Amino acid sequence: MPLYTDVNACNNALALVADDSAQITSIPATPNEKYSKEANLCSKFYPVTLLEVLAETQWKFARDRIALSLLETTPEFEWEFEFSLPADCVRPLACMPTQNTGRYYIYKAEWDIEDGKVVSNKDELWMLYTKNIENLNKATPLFFKTLYYALAVKLAMPLTEDRNLKNDLMNQYETVILPEARRVNSFTGHILPSIDSAWLEAMHHNSIYNLTQRFDLQDDYGTI
DSSP states (O other): OOSSOHHHHHHHHHHHHSOTTOOOSOOOSSOOTTSOHHHHHHHHHHHHHHHHHHHHSOOGGGEEEEEOEEOSOOOSSSOSEEEEOOTTEEEEEEEEESSOOOOSSOOOOOEEEETTEEEESOSSEEEEEEEOOSOGGGOOHHHHHHHHHHHHHHHHHHHHOOHHHHHHHHHHIIIIIHHHHHHHHHHSSOOOOOOOOHHHHHHHHHHHHHHHHHHTTTTOSSOO
């Protein structure tokens, strides 16, 4: 059985605010009297909590890339083009022209989000974005922990009426759980900076070249 599932996230959250006996076997599509109070509350709070946590930071496991679809409509002023957002987009992260310039650093395009659409003065755009994930099997351990702590904050008052417990969970979430998850998430990968100036880019590469020549890094990596 997969470890990271929506039901497991709910049960971990319930364990934080109730006890091990307050567990569920499924999440109702909508709250229904046939289900327990815990299951109905999870049905109410889990979907929105998932979206909120996905939007909290640039979770790398939830990233996706797409060529945006140009719309026939155009903005009234300021921007020349508009594009439809991906249906599963939770948080847009970056847009860039689709032309491959062959440069080391990709130029970012000016863009914005208005009325659920992407506006830009470029007529072709790629987008990097955080997508909605219904299946948590690719989630990282710390994302999963962040998710069930955030859910526990919402469940605390309806299940226990204990405001101190809610405040303690919220404090733990905001000061420990989420910051640590963000920190570890940021360690993954290595991305070169985006430089919007050919002169700055040339200077950057020239400085790296001079450094490698000075220390002879290109020919012998073991003698410095």
